[in-house]
Amino acid sequence: MQLQKEQELPIDIHTNKLLDWLISRRVCKQEWQENILTVREKINNAIQDMPAVEEITQLLAGTYINYFHCLQIIELLKETESDSKNIFGRYSSQRMKDWQEVVKLYEKDNVFLAEAAQLLIRNVNYEVPSLKKQIAKCQQTQEECNRKEEEYAKNAIQLKEKFYETCKQLGIEGVNIRKELVSLLNDLPDIFSRVTERMMDLNSAREYYVEFLNFTLKRDDIKQICVPLIGHLIEKGNTTTYEWRTGTVPEVVEGSQPKVPLDMDNGQSSCVPDDQIDFGSDGIDFGDDQSSSTLNGDFVHVDKIDFDDGEQAISLDDGGEINWDISVETSGISDLAEVSESVTDKGGGDSVRVARGSDALTLLDNPETRSLFLNELMELKGFLSQRIVEMKTEGDVLLSSQFQEAPATVQLQTADEVQKMLDMVTDILTQMTNVRMKHLCLISDSPKYVDRLTESLRQKLEQSEKMELSKQAVMERRKTILEDQRQLEPKLDLIIKKTKILQKQIEDTISKQYKNRPVNIMGGISVM
Template identity: 40%
Template sequence: MLQLHLFEVYQQTWSKNHTASVSLPSTRICFLSTGDTIQMDLSNMRKKYKGDEESFEEDQLISLDPIKQFAEWFNQATKCPEIGEANAMCLSTASKDGRPSARMVLLKGYSNEGFCFFTNYESRKGKELETNPHACLVFHWEPLSKQVRIEGTVEKISRQKSVEYFHSRPKSSQIGAVVSRQSSVIPNRQYLREKNAELEEKYKDSEVPAPDYWGGYIVKPTLIEFWQGQTNRLHDRIVFTREGGETELQEMQHQAKGGWVYHRERSHWFCIPERAKKLLTVGHNNPAQNYNNEKTRDEIKENIQHLPIDIHSSKLLDWLVDRRHCSLKWQNVVMVIREKINAALQDMPENEEIKQLLMGSSELASLLSRSVSYEGPALRKQVAKAQQLQQELSRRELECQSGAADMRERYYAACKQYGIKGENVARELQGLVKDLPTVLDEIGRKASCLEETIKLYAAFTKFVCDWSEPVLPLLSFIQQKGNTTVYEWRTGNVPTVIERPVVMEAPPDTVTEETIDWGDLSNGDEDVNTGSAVEEEVDWGISLESGKEETGDCGIDWGETKTSAVEIEVVAAGTDCKYTFSFWIKLHISKRHNVLTKLISHTGFTGPEGVARGEDAFSLLENAQTRNQFIDELMELEVFLCQRLSEMSEEGDMVSMSQFQLAPSIIQGQTRKRVQTMLADVRHLLEELTSQRMKHLFMIQASPRYVERVSDMLRQKLKQADILVLKQASLAERRQEALEEQARLEPRIDLLTANIKELQKLIETEISKRYNKRPVNLMGVHV
């Protein structure tokens, strides 16, 4: 393309048989109110640029990094005394509908990331950048005959950096930024003066806050063009471009640094490549002398015929319009012409000559450009999206699979904690309760080893506190007779018949499908339950009985009656008292046996003698009240043994030895090791009776709702695992659909590629015919 334009210019200038009249465009300055137009001919305004010996070639680049090359030219501009503001640049933006605007702003910093400037976010440029974040910067250093053009995307810099730069400015500039609301209408300049004076007085002794509507932008470059003016308008222009990813180098492109590629580009008229310069010289040192020689001119024409016409696919339609091969408004009439052609061809046989005449370069170029620029990338994007969706769905499938396996593992771990297999949770939990009496009987038999410990505690309380009543009554009873029934403990007689309550067997587990109850959304007159009435009464376990006086004997005993207090008195060693200890406890134990007897008497006994039914049929460790008393007495015994071990570790002095001279032999005969053994036995019984498994068994026995709650909790884990399995199957279906979508799109890409190659071949052949069969290369034609 560039070489062809060069030949046309030379041909129009020096051909003997053709005289070209060059019409220069006139510059319209303004319009008067009367409708008169002032026209000024500026065609003779020329500046003498640098000679060819000062050309800007690739080997003169200081670096293949365009940012470093910009830094070099910028330093030259700052050192030039004829340039007042080297950082002044023209900022061009466009609105959402494509209307451009330009203004001069100042560059305030640049780096490998981009070029930074500050302005009002509410100005016209700020609003345009909000809707269309693309801009172009132009640095024109006229004394140096150099220019840099930068295109790229625009982003706001961080608020912190904007505030820091705002406060680095002079205070007058800070106030000016607050006063001047750019692109807004004001009545007159006096308004600005008054507003400025008002703010100067307001912030006279304080810091000016940075307004929210003022800050910085950074232009991240995608194209940087370095231009240098030369004689005869043969300007030098080197363009650096950078795409988002790795792209193949096109013809006459070269790899730079940092992901940039560069190439030379024609300037205002054209640029001469090195091979064209060699063809133009034809053995002479001065090319201008060759143009006046007819023989040399013919040789130039012949040689130029072998130069290819290189056209980029994105500029193909513009190239055809610029060469007047098609009209600029061809699309407005193409539909009408096409309809007429289709109507005429209905009754005409196919004719090759007519077919050749109807071939439209503009339509082919438009179709090629649309296929390369839009259809191909769109299909590629859809294929990439399908592939990405497959990867995402595969990842989520694995997550669902692992999540379902984890839920099942947690289910079986919880079942193991309860001691069940998990096949029928409710039935297995109730099955555990059937073995509970055997376990409790075994604990009762183990309590027989506490005989010596109970005697030691009884002797110690009698020796220290003069306590004459029995201690640890329930623990002593179980130690002697084992885990008997409550009836035997209450009456002292062994029951002849034991009628235990019947436990309803739980139904087998059923897994129901997860459904959502949306309620009754009908528009009928049916009554709607708003929660104000409850059909099923909730049993809170509280019975309201009439005829009971608050102060009656059958009321609730809150424990406010006068009882013997538990007094703990610490007496220093050597103090005069009946029994002197380094640390001793004076105990006044409440009459627990009498309280228990009173509680049992309230329950009443209406059954026949020798028959244990209801609560009386349970063993002492099955009944909640007696079991709690048994645990309390074990803990009481544990505390005594711990305190006794502590005292025995301090009985080395003479005072301690004299304290137990009158004590019973069972107290004096105990050693520290023997007390530790007793303590271990007591703690072993406590651990067996208060273990987590035993707590679950007691809860299962006491509350059928607890069985339901545990069953629901465990089944919920299985339901979650099943939901994840269903979700995994759904994701697999979606992944298969994405795979099928990819398989459907790939043949379309192959077909489009073949069509594009065919279009490329047709266009190159058509253009070559119009230019004496010169070779034509369409560049950038790929899907």
């Protein structure tokens, strides 16, 4: 009874200890690896001469031939080599003899069991985990590819949207960028004309500012020093810088605005005369015919002006705003803007007032006076904004002791009226400082700016195209990885299936050697 109970007790063997367990219990010998070399050599020779049977072909294809496979091959050869069986029941076929010899060498000292144990350990510890790791890596790579594909697609769309948004701000279509940018200069005269017409609306605001400062500062020259350029534009319009500087109208204006060359084909700078936008180089005669003829041949030659504004690049921020930190040096203009002088004709006639260089530019065309104009608008806006705040905190201005002696134009102004003045100033300031206007002024002031802005816009499109190419490359990689995964998964299923079969065969073999006691190989493929 006790012996029967012992035979029913299972033998539990851990997979990693299986080979050591077989050697320690003398089921296999320590030097089994030396004997297995002979067996492998016999198998390799026997494989060379095999019948064209589908079952045998499938059995030998892509697998490691072990002892149990050899038994199956012999069973299949019994059918294919049945004609070679003699009267004593033995096979005269060399194929059968080769495989029978392989089986005998395997069974000697249980070499087959040691080899099967080693193969099981290798499959469980290395082959299966390696395939699973490769499949997991493929899945991870596919997820990364999906993420990158979305990012590239998103970035491509954002870059293209920024390009079209900037083009919309500039008022161009973005087909022939440089040509369209230069053609925008045709809009500047109309814009300056509209701004000049609006200046009359600022007369009340400037008068209010002058009266307020005159009352508070008690100075006689307030009208001359209080936003004088705005006063000049209100009174005389967008005159030449010469008239603003000297107070007299020039009789002759020598053109000094640089030309912006334009290549219609590739958008690069060229010197083709037909493609240039000429801002005028001939003298404009504001006097009589006699004055013009007197100056014949005596005009001072004006060279091409170099608006070298350094190497600063256009910066389009992610938010769609444009970094205007660009300096436009006007050294060329300064050199040419010699003090506009009176020119005497050769006949000894009266002198003629000639505006040349920067003096020949209108106030809004001239970068320096335009900047001064914007500063004065900001000054006037700041004053009106502060007065609105003070009015709301002071209450009734008439009751304020400090304004009892102020002029009626100061005392009678209400917060609503001052707000209307502020709105007019803000509106003109917005017209002069919006994105499109800033670009137009920079294009007019510096031909190099056109090239940099064109290149900046082109880079947006190029980057968008690169993102699209990167997206396609990631998609191709994802497809390749997916195909690799599809090839690995059947291999993993196959090796797991064969490893389970091998584990079962080893358990049955050990069980027979221990009087059919149940054998369990622990930690094997079944737990993976």
